Amino acid sequence: SKSYLNPTPQNTVQQNDSIYTDPAGAAKFLAACYTNLLQWNESSFSWLGLTSITSDDADKGSDPGDLGGDKDQMDALTYSATTGSVAEGWTGNYNGVSNCNQAILNIGLYTQLDAGLKNRYIAEAKFLRAYYYFNLVRMFGDVPLIDTVLNSENPDDVTKAATRVPEADIYAFIEKDLKEAMSVLPTNDNQAAADVGHATKGAAAGLLAKVSLYEKNYQQAYDLSSGIMQGSYGTYGLVDDYSTIWREIGENSKESLFEVQSKIGVPDAAVQQYTAVQGIRAGSFKRITEAGTVSVSAYSGWGFNVPSQDLDNAYEAGDKRKKATIIHIGDTLFDGVILVSAANPRYNYKAYVSVFDESYDGDGDNTNKNIRLLRMGDIVLINAEAANELGNTATAVSSLNLIRHRAGLGNTTASGQQGLRTAIWKERRVELAMECDRFFDLIRTGQAATVFSALGKTFTTGKNEHFPVPQVEIDATEGVTTQNPGY
């Protein structure tokens, strides 16, 4: 009989009207926009490979024979359309876009959801969709613009899924999403403690400021960054001690405009292996205790994405940020751990987890390390750069010095627009070192070919500004999706 062959599906929620009655469901659709930030493809090994190991700040690290799949290619800029990390970067961000499109559509169907909350949820999804597209456009240039839930049976949608639109249209779409988000989202002052981690007006303004810099819309970058520094979008400021920014005690501080929340315990709500892939490899540790100096087992991992010698050399003498960014063999860390020996000479301090002084439950793959995606150090330097480009030298210098003073350095000695420009770019590098900003910054500022050439790597102008479109995506559209030049 018909019902015998249609048993109620077990452990499966099927889409029907009833799922739209309980407003708690809307929060779940929204949460899926955020949980994509915890994925390996989005924020972890693939992302580090695409944005950090590629840059002059970091080397592949680990054992010479352990390539981490393809991280040797990322390091040498020899990746191709079949390189796994590249495909994962595309997948991670488009999965995020899909989750946001689903959230925007489905949250709209919750009739009993408070209207204010509904608008806020949709605005948050738009903020995240803009973030994912910002990554896509920086990585791949022209990309398909998916702004709705697609129906794979509809020919128009099939075309839309395969057709790349110009970079400028993607930027326009990002701006639109961010402006809509800014107009709706609350400031961090008006955010409940239980809502920390949700996107705020400040996050949207900050991201738009950064996007504006890539668009070379300096006025907008300047206005937004100035507004943030003056408190127009919430309460933000530089924290006094740079070394605390990436530690547990620095989570969701006034420095932070948006960070990925990584939470240990049950249920699983942590970024997948972000710290494990960067953890100290084959380390031996000692620690000073009341009983004297004893051997201990500290947090360790695979040892990828290690700070380069070139980054090490980039810091001025007396720059406090160097020892807050790079762990060297022999260093005593903030929790008293001494790194006696390890497989690599340097490690990323910003990815270090203390098993003694921070929350740690023994699960090295899922740690309590929030990823700071957007913070005031960045905003202040955006402000400096935008001001300088607009000819407002005084503001540029004062913003730049704010950053330098925190780092324990004196006023900048640079002068003139070009001199300041170089100084600001240099400052961005050390301020945001190992924070996945450098590679895109080199391309944005046109320094890439020169910088990589000095390091013996080939950055081909007209090709390497973008990653190749993954071959698997081209094949899946039977060749409709086009490849970037040079690949």
Next chain:
Amino acid sequence: RLKTTILIIVGFMAFPSFMMAQQIYTGQVKDSLTGAPIQSASVTLLSSGKGAISDSAGQFSIQASPGEKLSVSSIGYVGTTVTLASNTNLSIVLHSAAGTLDEVVIIGYGSARRSQVVGSVAQVDGKDIAARPVLSAAQGIQGKVPGVQITASGAPGSQPEVRVRGVGSVLGDANPIFVVDGVITSDITNINNNDIASVQVLKDASAQAIYGSRAGNGVVIITTKSGKSGKMQIHLNTYTGFKTPTSTVKMADARTYAAFTNAARAYDNVDPAFDLDTLSATTNWFDEVTHKGIIQNYDLNISGGSEKVTYYFGGSVFKDQGIIPGEDYTRAAFRINNTYQLAPFLKLGNNLNVSVYNMNNKPTEFDDAYRMAPTVPVRFDDGSYGYTSLLSVANPVAKLDLTHDKGDQLRLQGNVFAELKPVNGLTLRSSYNFDYHNNNQKVYTPVYFIWSGQKNDISSLSQSNNNSFYYIIDNNATYNKTFGLHEINATLGYSSEKNRDKSWSGSIQNVPADPNLWYLDQGDNNADVGSSGAILTRASAYSRLIYTYDRRYIFNGSLRRDGSSSFPTDNQYGTFYSIGGAWVISEEKFMKNQTLFNSLKLRAGYGKVGNDITISNLRILNEISLQSKYYGFGGSNTAAQQAWTFDQIKDAAVSWETTKGTDLGLEFALLKNKLSGDISYYNKLTHAYIPVTVPTTFGDQDKIVYSQAADVRNKGVEFELNWQDHTSKDFSYHLGFNMTFNTNVVDHVDGTLQLKGGSLGNGEIVTYTVPGQPIGSFWVYQTDGIYKSQDEIDNSAHIQGAQPGDFRYVDQNGDDLINDKDRIFAGSYQPKFYYGINGGFAFKGLDFSFDLYGNAGNKIYNGKKAVRFGNDEIEAARVDDMWSTDNPNGTQPRASNAIPKPSTYYVESGNFLRVNNVTLGYTFSNTQKWHIQSLRVFASAENPLIWKKYSGYTPELPGNALSSGIELSIYPVTATYMFGVNVGF
């Protein structure tokens, strides 16, 4: 065992008579060839149904009247009917039925004479399976049946992979279904091989179509033993032996390895890793992770019955330790098969099996043992486990020691049935068939620190339970009637099935190390728990008609309609059918005068069968997907938020996976049935599910949509020849050979789908499935030698980083680049042919048998050799004639720590011939003085020898069709040497 029927008698001619008073008839039943007495033959008076059973001397006695008809039958013999005359001392001779056209064959929902079967059905006797020290009957039929390929691993508790006439389903389970006394299952490891009466393999659509909806990958019918009316029989069978790896790979010693590694590092400008003067002894890691395992089996069965009731009780314990220290598998199985003749027209019965197993699982450490540096000791002098930070390889011994993984299962399987015969020829049968599994698993991971690459900071425990209850209610009617020259066998039935799965799992951290505290309550913090369930239902109507004219011409048609809850409501139903015919040439008048052929039969059939289990859960098209990650809004003081979304696209058109096929066959027996055989041709096409890759932008999280988008063809010829003869009363022998030539080819794939597979786990993939090639063909670069100079590299297409001494890859398309476009198809794991050879003899009390199995024409990818992450151990042969500046004409590439490119260098021949089993037995005579009826002792070797070209551990590699034949960490086939005793009381 349902062999029987035909008659032969001799003694006296019946003479016209009238009914006489009853008298006592006595007689002896004997084998026609050997003259040996036949025990347990049933002797029945057709008029009254009264019966007797022959004793161990073949003797019987029964009260009857002259003129009455006496039927005499025994399993494995052609039965006979004798009309009683005045002579009360009868001598009855029975002919062996094996292989003849009158042999009764189980064909699914019934049985038929072999002559009436129009499809390809192979039959293996239970005692041939019980003779081998293997867990499951699936392995027991290896090499015995043409068209059936069995690929086993040596892992205790594992069931081998079975492929009937090639591989059709691309995804999921391409194994046939097993029908155990009416219960359909995919797992027969619960059945004690000694309880099996016979195994039938239905190989083509016209044989399978009665199981149409489930038969897409073949059907194996297993019939268990039942009691026979007569004296109680008691049999005790036992064997015990040990297991070792059949073949090993010679690895480099510490010095060779160290020198190679230093040389490889030198090419990369890295400091040497070893001082060759201070190396300690070599560790043979393969030896360290293997040992001699013990295998044991004890089996006792008791059977018998009266005219009204028959019974069979079986009990057994099977224990297999395997070759990995610490692993073991112990199974106890109990069986009760009874029938109750309540009235001449009504019979009830049951077949019930209870089995329990316990196992300790250990990881298959053969990959780690292969890669681990021989310079590392198992333990350092201070007792701690050895390691080296040069390699990301765990100490394999430590891994075995630190793995605590226990599983157990309780399984209840069987049926109860009633058979009603309201009128002559009509049988109504109702049965309730069920299968219940309850599986538990517990895994404990202690805290340990060997080095930073092999450590666990916090102990954890995970526990899980899966249980399922499956039933089929089956009602059918069969009608068998002969009208003169016309014979009709009709079957009509209806069945409904339901499977209910339930599972839960939990894990927790910080659990004490004492095994008695390995419970979720003992951990700290909260347990991570989950549970799930699934329901699958099917409803089916089936029918079959066999029409036989004059025993010469046979028509067979079957039709079946099935609904399955696996598919969307609009596509739930499928219709399956077959049509076929047979011509028994040997029954023709023109054959009456020839003496060469004892039987000759031609058959042909065509049909369509299906499969609904390749991909589960296709029905719900708009399913909300719960995300595995939660999100931690509000920091540590707020509970994490659950997330859900829609991120799976499904094909709304999915329905039954179908296979259509043709079978043609010629069966024959000649020279007084000494030579018999079968030649078949088959050609079948499977419209298979494949994973279709869609662009990520569609919003499908894994980019995979399952769709029926490929056609896979298997066609071939198979033949079987058997010779058996008794040259004297004391000596008999037999010899058999079977062979199958199969061609597997993908006919069509929709669009430009990417069916790449065979990931080596190091970023390289080595198989590609495309039209015109076999499934899962190896897709690699072609090597054509070694670069001898930098000049040679500079002047040819090369991969980045190539150095003198590296492989040269052929630039197939001449574009001066070496990339995926230069890969070639280098064969697949699908064999071109496979074969079995068996034989043996009996001389007085002595018996000897052997059994060989082989396959040829396929390729293997030596994956373990091709996966190098740097500084890994090498095979001893790697350095033979290795290129170096000192040996510029070397034929093997230079020492290197680079990740090898997939190339023809790693594609090796899959040809092998293996001795499956050799057994020598002795049956004692005159055992009555010890108060036992029979006593046989035997010694047996299982898999003692293999001839292979492949350099790895084993050429037998079970695996998914799209990526089969890649050796990464296979559990090798093991050799077993054992001794056993069979006693009958």
